[in-house]
Amino acid sequence: MQFETVIKSTQDKCASCGGHLYFSPEDQALKCKSCGGLEKIEFNHDNQKHRYEINAEKGEEHKKYAQENKVFKCASCGANVVLNRLDVATKCPYCDSSTMISEDVDIGLRPDSIIPFKFGTKKATELYKAGLKKKWFLPNVFKKSPPMDEVKGVYVPCFSFDAHSHTDYYGRLAVNHTKTTRDGHTKTYTTYYNIAGQRDFDHHDILVETSAHIDQIVFNGIKPYNLKELVVYDDAFIRGYSLEHYDQALENCKKVANAMMEKTIESQILSSYSYSYVQSYDQNIKFSDEKYSYYIVPTYSVKYKYKGKNYLTYMNGQTGKVGGGLPRSAVKITFFVLFILLVVVGIIALIYIFGE
Ligand SMILES: [Zn+2]
Ligand SMILES: [Zn+2]
DSSP states (O other): OOOSSOOSSOOSBOTTTOOBEEEETTTTEEEETTTOOEEOOOOOOOOOOEEOOTTOOOOHHHHHHHHHEEEEEETTTOOEEEEETTOTTOOOTTTOOOOEEEOOSOOOOOOSEEOOOSSOHHHHHHHHHHHHHTOTTSOHHHHHSOOEEEEEEEEEEEEEEEEEEEEEEEEEEEEEEEEEOTTSOEEEEEEEEEEEEEEEEEEEEEEEEOOSSSOHHHHHHHOOOOGGGOEEOOGGGGTTSEEEOOOSOHHHHHHHHHHHHHHHHHHHHHTTSOOSEEEEEEEEEEEEEEEEEEEEEEEEEEEEEETTEEEEEEEETTTOOBOSOOOOOHHHHHHHHHHHHHHHHHHHHHHHHHOO
């Protein structure tokens, strides 16, 4: 990486010409919009997790974060995004509307870590088009020249939780048996047995997305993210981009994470027994050493209109993976269903011919 202008401290404006600075994924540095000068950003991998406390004291860094950034609401689609106070000219990353109204709401927690954008909008457009080629049911016209609007980058908020669990459990499991009687008939019968015990587990990086704007299923389509590339958050990374303001508070996300851990505990415990079905099961869990971390991940949103319908799709801003939510070709789907039917009919015919 070549730095024409390397300045140590993160500044509001370009040191050479006073121009506007934004995060440039190609350079992984702040870049001046006017003269192209670069300013280095610290990449610190020492990511910290916090002890889980609902009303934790907010430190000095948080105050600075609340001063440097502000929540804006899109007048058109209602999305709440966090923008750097110097980036107020930014358009809505979801609907491209330029009417962003300053909201007088709590900015929320300062992100602990971030996966910075790996590539810029130009490369994102190329990768998106290449990704479309792999989509089976996409209409051909669409594959050749996708009617896409501008590609926009937005950071999506996530919470990750760690905990230790101690579980007391008891239950009754059923086992089905079959036996052949002397006259050649098969009989089934069930036996039961009781289980009880204690188990300890360590849970790591239980992820809960908290975006109000991206549907969970759509988000799952662009996962995974390589969390090894998380770096300590710095306001410089979101310059020129926006960050979706998280909708679900930490407490709600913690409840979701706990429910996920409870499910894992139950299935881990039950998987150590062999049974046909569970007649009754109960567990009493005590969580301890609870920690969390708030981090943000990069996504590109792509909007387009096709046959009078609006589509909003997403792409992973780290790996380039293109998600779902795309139009499907009715002709291709019909042919696929017919093909499957033909195969099934063929198999039945073969069984009929050779099974005699
Ligand atoms: Zn400059
Ligand atoms: Zn909008």
